[in-house]
Amino acid sequence: MANFNEDVSNLVLRLYEIEAVKFGNFKMKIGANSPVYFDLRVIVSHPSIMKKISDLLYDFSIRNIKCDHLCGVPYTALPIASIISANNEIPMLIRRKETKDYGTKKLIEGQFKEGDKCIIIEDVITSGSSVLETAKDLRAHGLEVTDAVVLLNRQQGGEQILSEGNIKVKSLFTMTELIRILVKAGKIEPTIEKMVEEYLKSSQFHSSGILISDLKKPNERLITSFESRQHMASNPVAKNLFKLMCEKRTNLCVAADLTSSSKILDLFVKVAPYICIFKTHIDIVEDYTDEFINKLTSLAKEQNVVLMEDRKFGDIGNTVALQYTSGIYKIANWADLVTVHASPGPGVIKGIKNNMANRERGIFLVIEMSSEGNLLTSQYREAAMKMVLDESETVAGIVCQSRDVLSSPGIIQLTPGVQLNASKDGLGQNYNSPEDVVIKRGADIAVVGRGIIVSEDPAKEAKIYRDKLWEAYEKRISNK
Ligand code: 5BU
Numbered sequence: 231m232a233n234f235n236e237d238v239s240n241l242v243l244r245l246y247e248i249e250a251v252k253f254g255n256f257k258m259k260i261g262a263n264s265p266v267y268f269d270l271r272v273i274v275s276h277p278s279i280m281k282k283i284s285d286l287l288y289d290f291s292i293r294n295i296k297c298d299h300l301c302g303v304p305y306t307a308l309p310i311a312s313i314i315s316a317n318n319e320i321p322m323l324i325r326r327k328e329t330k331d332y333g334t335k336k337l338i339e340g341q342f343k344e345g346d347k348c349i350i351i352e353d354v355i356t357s358g359s360s361v362l363e364t365a366k367d368l369r370a371h372g373l374e375v376t377d378a379v380v381l382l383n384r385q386q387g388g389e390q391i392l393s394e395g396n397i398k399v400k401s402l403f404t405m406t407e408l409i410r411i412l413v414k415a416g417k418i419e420p421t422i423e424k425m426v427e428e429y430l431k432s433s434q435f436h437s438s439g440i441l442i443s444d445l446k447k448p449n450e451r452l453i454t455s456f457e458s459r460q461h462m463a464s465n466p467v468a469k470n471l472f473k474l475m476c477e478k479r480t481n482l483c484v485a486a487d488l489t490s491s492s493k494i495l496d497l498f499v500k501v502a503p504y505i506c507i508f509k510t511h512i513d514i515v516e517d518y519t520d521e522f523i524n525k526l527t528s529l530a531k532e533q534n535v536v537l538m539e540d541r542k543f544g545d546i547g548n549t550v551a552l553q554y555t556s557g558i559y560k561i562a563n564w565a566d567l568v569t570v571h572a573s574p575g576p577g578v579i580k581g582i583k584n585n586m587a588n589r590e591r592g593i594f595l596v597i598e599m600s601s602e603g604n605l606l607t608s609q610y611r612e613a614a615m616k617m618v619l620d621e622s623e624t625v626a627g628i629v630c631q632s633r634d635v636l637s638s639p640g641i642i643q644l645t646p647g648v649q650l651n652a653s654k655d656g657l658g659q660n661y662n663s664p665e666d667v668v669i670k671r672g673a674d675i676a677v678v679g680r681g682i683i684v685s686e687d688p689a690k691e692a693k694i695y696r697d698k699l700w701e702a703y704e705k706r707i708s709n710k
Contacts, residue, residue, distance in 0.1 A: 237286055238403055242411045244279055248272055251408065253418055261433045261441045265425040266405070268382065270306045270353045283381060283402075284313035287351065291379045291400040292318070298346040299323045301368060303360050306353040310381075314351070323348060323373075325364050337367055344372030352380045355399060357435035358388030362395050382408065387435040387442075394437055405430065440634065449637040452672055455707050456481075462640035467536065467566050467592035468626035471642065474534050475506045475675075481668070481703050482696045483507035483538070483644065485679030489514050491522040498526060500689040501682065502533035504696040507567070507644075509538045509677060512559050527564045539565035542596060546574055547581030555585050562586070569594045569629060572614035579617060583624045592626030600631055600647030602658040611635060633672025645673030649681040650695070664695055668702035 245251050249272065256267040273279050292300070292314060301323045302311025308324070315322040323340035342348075348368050352361050355378070365375040376398060383389055383401035392399050403411075409426050412418045434442045454462075460472035475481055482505045486494050494515065498508055508530060512518065530537050539561050543550045550570075555562045562585050570578055570593050582593055597614045598606050615635060618625045627642030628635070636643050649661040661681075667673040678695050685691040 234286075234290060237282070238407075239411045239415070241279070241282055241286065242403065242408050243415055243417070244276075244282075245270075245273075246412055246417055248276055248279065251412075253422055258433075261443065262429060264433070265422060265429055266409070268354055268384075270381070273306070274309060280309060280313060284310050284317065286402055287379050287381065288314050288318055290402060291377075292320075292349060295349055295377050295379075296347065297349045297377075299340070299342060299348040299373070300351055301325055301348050301364060302351045303353075303364050307351045307381075310353070311351045323368070325367050338371050338373075342371070342373060345374060346372075347374045347376070350375060350378040350397070352378060354382045354384060355380050355388035355392070355401070356384045356386050357439055358392040358395075358397075358399075359439050361388075361392055361397065361399075365395065365397055385430055386433050391435065391437045449634060451637050451639045451641075451643075451674075452633065453707055453709050454639040456674070456703075459639045462638075463626070463642075464623045464640055465592045465626040466590040468640065468642055470590070471506060471536055471626070471675075474536070478503070478506065478534060479700050480504055480506050480696045481673075481675045481699050482692065483509050483675050483677045484682055484692060485509045485511075485540070485646065485677050486683065487511055487514065487679050488683060489516050491515055491517050491519065495522070495525060495529070497683060497688055498529055498533075498535075501692040502529070502535055504689070504692040505535055507536045507538050507675060507677075509540050510565075511540050512561065513541075518558060523559075523564050536566045537564060538567040538569070538594070540569045541565075542569045542571050543578055543582065544571035544573055545578070547577035547584075550574075550578050550581035551585050554582050562589075562591070566590065567592045567594055567626060569596055571596050572610070572617055576617055576620065579621050579624060583621070586624075593621075593624055594627045594629050594642075594644055595625055596629045597635060598629070598631040600645075600660050602654075602660060627674070631671055633670065636672070643672055643674045644677060645671055645675070646677035646679075648673075648676045648678045648695075650698075651681070655680070664698040665702045668699060669706050674703075 250270050252267045253265060256264045258264050299321050300311045300315050302308040304327050311322055323338055323342060326337055350361050350364050355361060361378045368375050378397050378399050380401045383404045385405050389399045409423050413420050413423055432443055436442045456472045456475045460469050463469040463472060484501050484505050486497055486508060488494050572595050595614060595618050597611050618628055627644055629644050631645060645667045647660050647662060648664060648667050652661050654660060664676060667676045676699050682688050682691045
């Protein structure tokens with residue numbers, strides 16, 4: 231043990247020497263500025279340190295865990311896992327990070343069979359999210375994952391989050407231990423110990439991957455009332471929506487996924503008093519006529535309901551312009567709002583915008599989807615959000631699943647995947663409760679389809695959802 235402690239201390243001092251750990255006032259991607267910064271990628275330039283880390287990780291932990299494979303999280307832990315693998319003859323697996331860009335390539339490289347046990351190796355754990363994602367993919371391929379061995383535990387909640395995901399973490403040293411070693415060796419001032427302690431207190435992660443301090447401090451959109459937000463919206467439909475939501479005290483959108491026009495009209499009449507948006511998929515209607523759509527638009531006007539056609543336009547601007555204005559449905563003539571995918575780039579918005587023809591119209595851009603395994607990554611989300619902010623007069627809102635993507639109070643977040651009595655639908659749809667979508671996921675308006683439309687009494691059900699959603703919204707803005 232004495233030797234082990236000495237080895238760890240020497241390693242920490244070496245890491246300090248090669249500037250893999252630095253002290254100062256570092257701006258972090260999220261959360262408070264950090265007094266300490268790690269860049270363990272530099273260890274690849276120091277083979278003796280790589281070797282030491284690999285030996286220590288093996289001796290202190292891996293040798294005592296029964297396992298068939300090792301899997302290092304790219305990039306820093308990948309060479310470490312390779313050295314441990316070669317030195318101790320434990321086969322390795324590699325999980326690709328970028329499969330979504332590669333399409334057909336395998337997600338897990340290496341040979342294994344179902345039920346094999348795999349240890350994950352990582353350099354640093356903060357929130358534990360990269361270990362969790364790795365474990366999720368390994369488990370999805372039939373591997374058993376129960377242990378992660380890491381060099382440094384930053385003590386920001388990762389260990390607890392991973393234990394909730396049934397992964398035990400063993401770390402060579404924690405942030406506190408590292409600081410103590412450096413203070414003891416006279417490398418840093420003892421005051422840094424206090425600063426790091428304060429920093430750790432304010433930078434703990436919640437299992438959702440959000441900093442707990444951020445969860446307590448909602449963004450401006452989430453605590454501003456719809457009444458105030460109507461004055462902040464640039465898009466006319468968004469402005470009107472905020473107003474009618476306050477008047478009718480509802481943030482419920484019903485998804486009218488029915489195939490007959492009479493059933494749609496019948497549903498409309500039943501739910502109209504409780505909803506702000508009536509959402510259609512017009513191309514599933516088997517007996518579409520102009521008369522039907524005229525009837526629906528006049529009812530919508532009477533009942534103060536906004537019509538949204540969930541067309542999810544996703545082509546080049548020119549094609550989308552034709553799809554929006556022409557064909558059987560002539561969507562531009564009647565839909566106040568349409569949904570649009572961001573994947574084609576800004577031209578898709580321009581194609582619609584140029585054909586709004588002075589009518590009050592708006593777009594909801596799809597930023598995230600509710601379906602299992604969808605390919606909308608965080609990078610996609612960020613680029614799509616830029617399109618929203620560049621076109622805030624045309625874009626009334628976003629379709630999104632998480633609370634902190636949107637902070638502009640003038641733009642609306644619509645969230646589908648809501649049901650009281652189910653969590654999935656068997657075809658990849660994921661459901662959350664009304665309270666969760668509004669509070670945890672930041673929905674301004676929640677979309678409910680089958681939760682209402684297949685019930686025996688849609689009016690009664692719509693009222694139940696309306697009440698629950700509105701109550702959650704009031705709770706959210708009062709910030710309790
Ligand atoms: P449901 O019956 O409540 O599952 O219906 C959900 C509706 O929302 C349905 O019309 C979908 O087309 C729509 N939807 C969704 O479920 N998930 C998404 O990410 C998007 C739209 Br975008």
